[in-house]
Amino acid sequence: xxxxxxxxxxxxxxxxxxxxxxxxxxxxxxxxxxxxxxxxxxxxxxxxxxxxxxxxxxxxxxxxxxxxxxxxxxxxxxxxxxxxxxxxxxxxxxxxxxxxxxxxxxxxxxxxxxxxxxxxxxxxxxxxxxxxxxxxxxxxxxxxxxxxxxxxxxxxxxxxxxxxxxxxxxxxxxxxxxxxxxxxxxxxxxxxxxxxxxxxxxxxxxxxxxxxxxxxxxxxxxxxxxxxxxxxxxxxxxxxxxxxxxxxxxxxxxxxxxxxxxxxxxxxxxxxxxxxxxxxxxxxxxxxxxxxxxxxxxxxxxxxxxxxxxxxxxxxxxxxxxxxxxxxxxxxxxxxxxxxxxxxxxxxxxxxxxxxxxxxxxxxxxxxxxxxxxxxxxxxxxxxxxxxxxxxxxxxxxx
Amino acid sequence: xxxxxxxxxxxxxxxxxxxxxxxxxxxxxxxxxxxxxxxxxxxxxxxxxxxxxxxxxxxxxxxxxxxxxxxxxxxxxxxxxxxxxxxxxxxxxxxxxxxxxxxxxxxxxxxxxxxxxxxxxxxxxxxxxxxxxxxxxxxxxxxxxxxxxxxxxxxxxxxxxxxxxxxxxxxxxxxxxxxxxxxxxxxxxxxxxxxxxxxxxxxxxxxxxxxxxxxxxxxxxxxxxxxxxxxxxxxxxxxxxxxxxxxxxxxxxxxxxxxxxxxxxxxxxxxxxxxxxxxxxxxxxxxxxxxxxxxxxxxxxxxxxxxxxxxxxxxxxxxxxxxxxxxxxxxxxxxxxxxxxxxxxxxxxxxxxxxxxxxxxxxxxxxxxxxxxxxxxxxxxxxxxxxxxxxxxxxxxxx
Numbered sequence: 001x002x003x004x005x006x007x008x009x010x011x012x013x014x015x016x017x018x019x020x021x022x023x024x025x026x027x028x029x030x031x032x033x034x035x036x037x038x039x040x041x042x043x044x045x046x047x048x049x050x051x052x053x054x055x056x057x058x059x060x061x062x063x064x065x066x067x068x069x070x071x072x073x074x075x076x077x078x079x080x081x082x083x084x085x086x087x088x089x090x091x092x093x094x095x096x097x098x099x100x101x102x103x104x105x106x107x108x109x110x111x112x113x114x115x116x117x118x119x120x121x122x123x124x125x126x127x128x129x130x131x132x133x134x135x136x137x138x139x140x141x142x143x144x145x146x147x148x149x150x151x152x153x154x155x156x157x158x159x160x161x162x163x164x165x166x167x168x169x170x171x172x173x174x175x176x177x178x179x180x181x182x183x184x185x186x187x188x189x190x191x192x193x194x195x196x197x198x199x200x201x202x203x204x205x206x207x208x209x210x211x212x213x214x215x216x217x218x219x220x221x222x223x224x225x226x227x228x229x230x231x232x233x234x235x236x237x238x239x240x241x242x243x244x245x246x247x248x249x250x251x252x253x254x255x256x257x258x259x260x261x262x263x264x265x266x267x268x269x270x271x272x273x274x275x276x277x278x279x280x281x282x283x284x285x286x287x288x289x290x291x292x293x294x295x296x297x298x299x300x301x302x303x304x305x306x307x308x309x310x311x312x313x314x315x316x317x318x319x320x321x322x323x324x325x326x327x328x329x330x331x332x333x334x335x336x337x338x339x340x341x342x343x344x345x346x347x348x349x350x351x352x353x354x355x356x357x358x359x360x361x362x363x364x365x366x367x368x369x370x371x372x373x374x375x376x377x378x379x380x381x382x383x384x385x386x387x388x389x390x391x392x393x394x395x396x397x398x399x
Numbered sequence: 400x401x402x403x404x405x406x407x408x409x410x411x412x413x414x415x416x417x418x419x420x421x422x423x424x425x426x427x428x429x430x431x432x433x434x435x436x437x438x439x440x441x442x443x444x445x446x447x448x449x450x451x452x453x454x455x456x457x458x459x460x461x462x463x464x465x466x467x468x469x470x471x472x473x474x475x476x477x478x479x480x481x482x483x484x485x486x487x488x489x490x491x492x493x494x495x496x497x498x499x500x501x502x503x504x505x506x507x508x509x510x511x512x513x514x515x516x517x518x519x520x521x522x523x524x525x526x527x528x529x530x531x532x533x534x535x536x537x538x539x540x541x542x543x544x545x546x547x548x549x550x551x552x553x554x555x556x557x558x559x560x561x562x563x564x565x566x567x568x569x570x571x572x573x574x575x576x577x578x579x580x581x582x583x584x585x586x587x588x589x590x591x592x593x594x595x596x597x598x599x600x601x602x603x604x605x606x607x608x609x610x611x612x613x614x615x616x617x618x619x620x621x622x623x624x625x626x627x628x629x630x631x632x633x634x635x636x637x638x639x640x641x642x643x644x645x646x647x648x649x650x651x652x653x654x655x656x657x658x659x660x661x662x663x664x665x666x667x668x669x670x671x672x673x674x675x676x677x678x679x680x681x682x683x684x685x686x687x688x689x690x691x692x693x694x695x696x697x698x699x700x701x702x703x704x705x706x707x708x709x710x711x712x713x714x715x716x717x718x719x720x721x722x723x724x725x726x727x728x729x730x731x732x733x734x735x736x737x738x739x740x741x742x743x744x745x746x747x748x749x750x751x752x753x754x755x756x757x758x759x760x761x762x763x764x765x766x767x768x769x770x771x772x773x774x775x776x777x778x779x780x781x782x783x784x785x786x787x788x789x790x791x792x793x794x795x796x797x798x
Binding site: 022025028029030031044047049051054057058061066071072073074075076077078079080081084104105107108111114115131134135136137241245246247248249250267268269270271272273274275276277278 | 421424427428429430443446448450453456457460465470471472473474475476477478479480483503504506507510513514530533534535536640644645646647648649666667668669670671672673674675676677
């Protein structure tokens with residue numbers, strides 16, 4: 001690799017090894033910091049979360065738990081059972097508690113839905129968040145619906161409905177906005193899709209990034225949760241990690257028909273939330289907290305969209321339309337995604353997601369998360385320099 | 400109920416309602432505090448954990464995470480994946496990382512083992528920790544082995560082996576020490592049992608209370624973890640909630656054959672530990688921390704055994720032999736277990752476990768946890784007064 005010192009080359013090799021080991025998920029910064037202590041990670045732009053929401057949450061927690069000494073109780077005692085927390089969430093989600101299944105992060109809920117409700121066939125869009133296909137058992141057929149690069153990885157409602165009618169799966173999965181493309185399906189289309197696909201047993205709508213989506217400049221939240229009230233087959237899955245910036249707490253919820261919730265709780269999921277996750281959900285049900293959160297949500301959306309527009313102007317990078325808090329970006333100047341990722345990390349301390357392992361992406365793609373304004377400026381400038389180094393190295397090679 | 404004021408009677412009714420709702424688990428103090436705000440819970444003797452270990456952990460956490468500001472990272476970022484944490488634990492557990500499955504509390508591991516490895520028939524001792532039978536699916540037969548009251552609920556090795564040979568289950572479950580009886584099976588007997596039951600696919604040994612057990616006055620830890628190395632069918636399940644006093648964090652591990660671990664991780668359990676649970680396990684792997692922990696473990700065992708001896712002297716209470724951090728106690732003076740529990744709570748602010756819902760207990764049983772020395776004195780004195788009030792009420796009724 002051109003213009004890397006010996007030590008930097010060694011770090012790049014170490015990174016390659018960690019990436020190979022991590023399978024379909026990028027190695028965590030914790031793992032990288034431990035295995036490659038010489039690397040100085042300044043900004044984790046691999047990581048999809050609103051940093052202002054983390055600020056807000058840690059401030060609340062400091063006041064509520066640390067200053068008061070109540071943190072000890074949260075650590076020491078058993079948290080409440082699943083339905084007790086469901087009862088707390090019912091008013092703010094607008095569904096009865098019997099339809100709420102809280103989870104140890106959204107991945108636990110994805111696992112539960114795929115393992116216990118999917119028996120025959122699942123349709124999964126590509127590219128996607130890999131657990132959706134990784135969690136599928138050996139007796140279930142997986143059909144992939146490929147989003148097309150030439151269509152900017154957009155969702156095509158009519159083609160999708162045709163596919164579902166042809167394949168007759170028992171489960172379909174829509175991530176909205178989609179990970180890792182950022183593509184957004186308007187709520188109106190989701191409603192039409194649900195109306196026309198009443199024969200599918202499980203319509204999974206993963207709204208883990210919905211707090212970053214918008215349909216107009218007043219930015220109201222466009223969740224499809226209400227559809228679970230009207231349609232027995234709708235399953236909403238929601239991670240709280242991204243919008244509330246608390247991936248370490250592991251908190252998520254599912255909204256689905258009450259028989260499904262009862263089925264899951266009948267022989268499992270007894271104390272699957274931690275004390276801190278319960279504390280978070282009690283905050284989430286608090287209107288005053290939500291008002292404060294709403295400010296950081298809208299501010300972050302605006303900053304994020306401005307950042308994406310700036311990234312789109314960099315030569316050598318093609319940025320796809322996103323209403324999530326990350327963009328999928330294609331490197332178009334001949335550099336590989338791994339080289340881009342490792343240079344960003346080694347030279348600038350910025351960790352972005354190499355999408356090499358993502359099924360359904362053919363080319364050199366990285367996913368870049370939006371962080372604070374200040375960090376976004378560093379990410380932008382680092383990306384500019386890394387892309388430029390490739391131009392220079394090619395010029396050197398030619399001359 | 401005699402000698403309760405109107406308001407106290409109302410609280411007792413409220414408690415009855417909460418107990419009915421909670422099913423086979425007692426309502427958490429959080430739930431009680433919320434639903435019955437007039438109740439003043441001073442001591443949770445329903446709750447099975449070493450309070451000195453909680454002190455130790457919160458001290459470590461204050462130094463490592465709160466004072467340094469590192470807490471934010473633990474909340475914000477994704478924790479490491481399952482096998483990364485397994486690798487950290489491997490040296491201190493004395494097994495390769497491939498045999499370690501970390502869980503969101505032991506209940507997640509119990510659920511995983513019962514749902515994914517038990518297909519035909521399971522033998523469960525009674526009385527027991529209820530998830531072991533509650534998590535069993537509809538196609539699996541459950542055979543109960545009743546511990547007998549007249550034998551002090553002791554485990555009988557030869558009879559048990561005969562039963563297993565007769566029933567030919569694919570799974571057997573031993574909790575050692577047992578919950579809620581506190582009965583302990585010596586390691587030597589566990590070893591013999593495993594040697595003679597090589598035809599059982601899954602020998603589950605739940606050691607969630609093993610840190611409180613002892614075979615001599617030097618109190619070395621008597622875990623059977625090493626057996627999982629030698630026998631492919633041994634599955635060790637370990638909650639960290641009790642011995643380390645951190646139920647709110649949800650941390651546990653399983654040690655089992657590497658094919659079983661690989662099977663579980665192949666399509667699930669991706670990020671099932673929280674950042675705090677990962678922090679705890681990193682502490683747990685630290686020899687210096689373990690040395691400090693060992694002091695509070697042994698001190699707590701000694702205090703606990705002294706407390707049990709004092710409880711055993713109370714008239715009206717029969718205490719069964721226990722090497723856990725709780726005793727099963729039978730109320731022998733005509734008072735019901737619910738009355739004892741609610742009087743302890745309403746009159747003295749002490750919450751003990753009414754065992755009315757426990758399968759395999761015929762009579763009026765409560766389970767009383769050992770807390771700090773000071774709290775144990777309050778529990779003891781409260782129990783003395785509550786039991787005495789029954790004597791007095793009977794005298795009044797007679798006169």
